[in-house]
Amino acid sequence: MSVTSEEINYLIFRYLQESGFVHTGFAFQNETHIHKSELKNANVQQGALVNILQKGLQYTDLELHVNEDGSERECSGPVALIGPHRCDKLAKKARRDESMGRGHKRDRKDGKKGHRQLRDREKRARTEAEEDESMMDMDPADDVSVVGTPTATAVETPEVPDVKIIPASDAITLKGHTADVFVCSWNPASPSLLASGSGDATARIWQIPANPEDALQDPIVLKHLPALTDNNRDVTAMDWNAAGTLLATGFYDGQARIWTQKGQLRHLMSQHRGPIFALKWNKKGNYILTGSLDHTTIVWDTTTGEAKQQHEVHTGAVLDVDWLDNTTFATSSSDGKIYVCKVGTQEPLKVFIGHDDEVNAIRWDPHGEYLASGSDDFTAKIWSMDQDNCVFNLTAHEDAVYDMAWAPHSKTSKEPRILATASFDTSVRLWDAGTGDCLRVLSRHIEAVYTVAFNPTGTYLATGSPDHTINIWRVRDGVPVKTYQGEGGIFEVDWNKSGDKVAACVANGTLVVAHVKL
Missing domain, CATH: 1.20.960.30 (Mitochondrial Import Receptor Subunit Tom20; Chain A)
Known part of the structure; x- marks a missing residue:
């Protein structure tokens, strides 16, 4: 040789x-x-x-x-x-969970895969055994209330027989990807521009016509360098800058890229040593934050494409990131911890410890006062920078909390700040962030709920599941008003800027754009 x-x-x-x-x-x-x-x-x-x-x-x-x-x-x-x-050195189960279950975005989301089913069965068996043992030892006269944990007194949404089905004539199916579509993102400035990312090593930028019957233009294809095998060709994350002029993508090879609207590669950013699981622009547009399986987060200077700062505070894969402001951000990990860090400062500003399992999602509320987190420990929590312990421990879900979203909210509004949490227990819950009370339980899906998204006014919520269904709910009373039955599991949903279209990523390699008439 x-x-x-x-x-x-x-x-x-x-x-x-x-x-x-x-x-x-x-x-x-x-x-x-x-x-x-x-x-x-x-x-x-x-x-x-x-x-x-x-x-x-x-x-x-x-x-x-x-x-x-x-x-x-x-x-x-x-x-x-x-x-x-x-x-x-880690135990075999921990290694399997990180490198297989959490190491691959597709395996994280595909609830039908054997690994996820096996893990769920093991966890459920442990939980049931612990509950049985606890019940045997419990004195019937004991008071089992938990101090500091809000009670879930919400009324579950009844089955509504007259939910309107979104007809095929009001939906566009976007074809072109050759593998599952995992992520999508509407342009924040243009209500007709949609980006998608797939397991075929490409992202695509689509121009969506105003009406479903209008002709569809060919998308701009953003080719990422092919990875070693068919199992690591995923575009794992994407986000537009606030002006809508640039699109950032994260890839399984650990590289992030910045593209123009016309598909030109502006920067290739290589420093991570593992797949990128999360990627976010700050509002100003001068920094991009990425989180990876390699346990680190990197702040990138978007004018040069160079790494400005790398934080290595977690001991597990970084699963999600979110900006508080233009220089302060939070990160969550499979190590169960949440760190708040600042650009230019190496030591974390805050560490939130309280979850007993992987923290799948974190979101700052619209006013930057609260940070919500969702975990495999079946709980969501609300945190504040003013204290170390969580403000509210939301314990009503019966399986992992996978995704969450805050409803848009005005500081002058007297309406409660609402947090939506999506769980593998097939339900979505709406919470009052001011009291910790569960306002509504949205139960219509028959499988795990992977994704939730509020429309721009916060009056409606879209949810997606591997049961092939997109449901649209009215927030004020939790009533389902629209539903769409797709041809594959739904990985992610997203509303456009004007709130008249919902895009959904489908496991059969397509995207669905539903024209929603509310």
Whole structure:
């Protein structure tokens, strides 16, 4: 086996071209004289350099963690191209949960997959056994009320037989992706511009017509370098800047990218050593925050594409991030902790400890006074920067809390601040953040609820589930008013700026855009 410098130079040149570094590639080929080489017309697959490096890392991983007797040494620490490897020994279950269950966005969301079902059955069996043991030891006269935990006295929404079905004539199915569509995001400035991300290593920007019967233009395809196998080609996260001029995407290869509306690659941001699970612009648009399986968060300078600061405070995968303001942000992790950090300060401003399992989602309320969190420990919690313990512990769900959203709210409004939580127990709950009371239980889905989103006025809530259903609820009374039956599980829903369209990511490789007439 032999490798020549000429071959290496050619692979680097191809990488620069594929990544959009046109001027750098031109200078590199002139410095190395690759354009005069016999390799200049070589048939090399796209992403060859990245694939070779990833294969090398896999070999290094095996070399480091296989004992002389052939047994495998337990370790969840990432193997990186640069820097020493540090073994992180964990129990087999913890390693499986992080690298398989939480390590792959698709496995996190696909409730029908064997791994998730097995994990749920194990957790349910443990819970039931603990409850049975507790009931046997309990004195009937004991008072079992919990101090500081609000009671769930909400009236469950009754089945409503006359919910209007959104007809196929009021929906557009967007086809083009060749794998499950995981994420979508409406442009905040243009109510007709929609972005989507898929497991086919592409994101797409769609121009949605005003009426379902109008002709649909071909989307702009944003090609990400192909990853090593079919199982790690996911565009895992995306977000538009506040002006709607730039789109950021996170990929399973650990790289983030910034694109223009026309699909031009503005920056390729590479420093994470594992898949990116969360990505958010700050409101000003000068920073992007990313969270990864490698346990770190990175603040990126969007004018240069360079990493401004990296925080490594968590001991598990970073599952979600959210900005409080232009420089302060919160992060949540599979380690069960929530950190609040600030750009320019290495030490965290605050750490919130209280969850007993992975924290799947965090959201600052519209006024920045409260931070909500949802966890695999079946609870949601509301926190304040003014105290260490949670303000309210919301304990009514009977399975993992997977997603959440705050309703838009004006400071002058006398209406309660409402938090919606989506759970694997098939329900959505609406909470009063001022009292911790559960206002409504929205029960119509027959499988786990993956996603919730309020319309721009906060009067309606859209929910999606692997039961193939999108439901739209009236917030004031919790009544379902519209429903749409799709052809695959729903991963994510999102309202456009004008509130007349709901987009949904579908597990069959399509997007559905429903024109909602409320």
